[in-house]
Amino acid sequence: MEAPSLLNPPRVLLLIVLCVGIVSLTEAAKVRRYKWEVKYEFKAPDCFRKLAISINGRTPGPTILAHQGDTIIVELKNSLLTENVAIHWHGIRQIGTPWSDGTEGVTQCPILPGETFIYKFVVDRPGTYLYHAHYGMQREAGLYGSIQVSVPNGTKEPFSYDYDRSLVLTDWYHKSTYEQATGLSSIPFVWVGEPQSLLIQGKGRFNCSLLASPSLAPGTCNTSLPECSPFVLTVVPGKTYRLRVASLASLSAFNFEIEGHNMTVVEADGHNVEPFVIKNLNIYSGETYSVLVKADQDPSRNYWMGLNVVSRKPATPTGLAIFNYYPNHPRRMPTTPTPVGPLWNDSEYRLAQSLAIKARQGYIHPPPLTSHRQIILLNTQNSINGFRRWSVNNVSFTLPHTPYLIALNQNLKHPFDPIAPPDTYDYVNYDIFKLQDNPNATSSNSIYRLKFNSTVDIVLQNANTMVANNSETHPWHLHGHDFWVLGYGKGKFDPINDPKKYNLVDPIMKNTVPVHPYGWTALRFKADNPGVWAFHCHIEAHFYMGMGVVFEEGIEKVGKLPLSIMGCGASKGSHNP
Numbered sequence: 001m002e003a004p005s006l007l008n009p010p011r012v013l014l015l016i017v018l019c020v021g022i023v024s025l026t027e028a029a030k031v032r033r034y035k036w037e038v039k040y041e042f043k044a045p046d047c048f049r050k051l052a053i054s055i056n057g058r059t060p061g062p063t064i065l066a067h068q069g070d071t072i073i074v075e076l077k078n079s080l081l082t083e084n085v086a087i088h089w090h091g092i093r094q095i096g097t098p099w100s101d102g103t104e105g106v107t108q109c110p111i112l113p114g115e116t117f118i119y120k121f122v123v124d125r126p127g128t129y130l131y132h133a134h135y136g137m138q139r140e141a142g143l144y145g146s147i148q149v150s151v152p153n154g155t156k157e158p159f160s161y162d163y164d165r166s167l168v169l170t171d172w173y174h175k176s177t178y179e180q181a182t183g184l185s186s187i188p189f190v191w192v193g194e195p196q197s198l199l200i201q202g203k204g205r206f207n208c209s210l211l212a213s214p215s216l217a218p219g220t221c222n223t224s225l226p227e228c229s230p231f232v233l234t235v236v237p238g239k240t241y242r243l244r245v246a247s248l249a250s251l252s253a254f255n256f257e258i259e260g261h262n263m264t265v266v267e268a269d270g271h272n273v274e275p276f277v278i279k280n281l282n283i284y285s286g287e288t289y290s291v292l293v294k295a296d297q298d299p300s301r302n303y304w305m306g307l308n309v310v311s312r313k314p315a316t317p318t319g320l321a322i323f324n325y326y327p328n329h330p331r332r333m334p335t336t337p338t339p340v341g342p343l344w345n346d347s348e349y350r351l352a353q354s355l356a357i358k359a360r361q362g363y364i365h366p367p368p369l370t371s372h373r374q375i376i377l378l379n380t381q382n383s384i385n386g387f388r389r390w391s392v393n394n395v396s397f398t399l400p401h402t403p404y405l406i407a408l409n410q411n412l413k414h415p416f417d418p419i420a421p422p423d424t425y426d427y428v429n430y431d432i433f434k435l436q437d438n439p440n441a442t443s444s445n446s447i448y449r450l451k452f453n454s455t456v457d458i459v460l461q462n463a464n465t466m467v468a469n470n471s472e473t474h475p476w477h478l479h480g481h482d483f484w485v486l487g488y489g490k491g492k493f494d495p496i497n498d499p500k501k502y503n504l505v506d507p508i509m510k511n512t513v514p515v516h517p518y519g520w521t522a523l524r525f526k527a528d529n530p531g532v533w534a535f536h537c538h539i540e541a542h543f544y545m546g547m548g549v550v551f552e553e554g555i556e557k558v559g560k561l562p563l564s565i566m567g568c569g570a571s572k573g574s575h576n577p
């Protein structure tokens with residue numbers, strides 16, 4: 001018999017391998033600390049001076065640059081004086097840290113004025129992500145930014161480029177978020193209307209001469225402010241750029257293009273895409289794409305980057321930025337016509353681009369071939385007690401006073417409606433093309449409880465709104481997971497036959513996906529992340545008006561919650577135990 005010894009050669013070898021492994025892991029994974037102060041400031045991103053919410057004086061806020069596996073710690077000081085705040089890390093799954101998701105009412109209490117809150121989480125996958133306010137309609141006041149997670153040093157991506165740049169796209173309103181929110185929850189209903197400007201990386205241009213109003217103080221709108229000069233992307237001829245294009249529009253669906261240049265799509269929401277070449281990119285709020293662009297055109301001049309509204313009848317001028325070939329002057333405006341984009345109401349065109357997005361060969365995560373549960377979500381408008389609402393299966397979502405994560409983890413009594421919302425709607429009799437009134441709609445803060453580790457199919461079913469011949473595009477975003485995009489269809493989803501056409505071979509995984517007008521979109525995900533997760537339309541006004549649901553899974557696996565997320569509703573007593 002062999003003498004038991006810790007130091008026999010194979011064990012020593014194993015020990016060395018383990019140690020080296022641990023050392024290289026700790027070398028690779030860094031802790032990145034940020035100190036952010038959130039406050040109101042006067043800003044004029046489109047030349048019109050108004051209050052915006054800034055981080056350390058900036059909007060968009062600082063870009064978080066990290067490597068896969070890094071831990072991010074953001075120490076957030078709320079200096080908004082009289083307003084709460086919460087920040088969501090959009091696309092980060094928060095595995096093991098569901099309390100850091102930053103979704104007010106779902107995963108945490110709001111951060112009170114004067115308080116400092118610490119978000120801590122791991123960025124476990126490379127790719128392009130976002131952060132933004134997740135409290136009321138605060139996001140559109142300017143509280144947002146981007147997160148770039150690189151592959152670990154020494155790891156190669158399946159595409160190459162010389163430079164890496166971020167472009168966050170937004171739309172911008174001159175009215176305050178409060179004025180908008182008040183209008184949306186008033187009788188008579190006051191719609192937010194179309195945005196005044198489109199911003200590329202926080203810069204746009206409003207035509208101040210449209211505002212000949214004497215009630216405005218001089219200087220309120222001033223096109224000569226350097227702050228609202230167009231964003232400039234300087235490129236070196238012959239080089240290839242990875243542009244991380246992301247949308248945090250509050251309302252608009254966008255089409256983005258660079259005059260005279262093709263773009264190759266290589267990444268979507270943190271997943272490698274089988275490359276495809278486009279002239280312009282349709283991008284919906286909450287989506288991120290990486291496109292490769294080669295500076296291969298006549299370098300003696302500059303080119304436009306243009307942002308146009310699609311899906312809604314545009315009433316906002318094209319957002320413009322400059323694609324500047326070095327060494328031309330960065331402020332030299334192109335003399336060519338500005339990009340006009342595709343026809344705004346060509347949903348076939350947009351559907352075709354959605355269908356072109358497939359997982360990259362060699363990087364396919366195959367989906368489970370079957371699911372345990374199918375939830376069909378009818379997207380409609382309703383009127384409830386005279387208030388205009390958006391609803392899902394005729395239930396309009398409202399947030400409870402006690403965040404679900406706390407209520408469920410602490411077994412608090414009666415914090416929300418325990419009766420589950422419906423898994424489907426009356427798809428046999430319901431006419432999705434008909435002008436809707438849905439008199440039986442209700443509002444509720446009830447949630448879907450999912451079996452831990454089960455596979456869930458979600459079918460988003462679009463329909464006509466309460467306006468004749470109108471169906472809108474809704475970008476749906478899931479917190480805490482990526483889902484497989486199994487299919488898109490036109491008209492009413494057939495629960496028996498349409499699943500037979502699902503793409504189970506090379507579907508892309510995403511966290512945000514559009515449902516096109518009068519169409520459906522089918523998703524599949526694994527309920528394998530213990531916590532409570534929002535799934536909602538990423539249009540700020542739509543979610544505010546009830547267009548969302550919440551999923552719970554594996555709540556019993558969530559350990560002790562940090563006290564810092566508590567202190568509101570029925571969790572008041574828990575704050576200072």
Ligand code: C2O
Nearest residue numbers: 088090286477534
């Ligand atoms: Cu980017 Cu719940 O949102």
Ligand code: CU
Nearest residue numbers: 474537539542
């Ligand atoms: Cu919507």
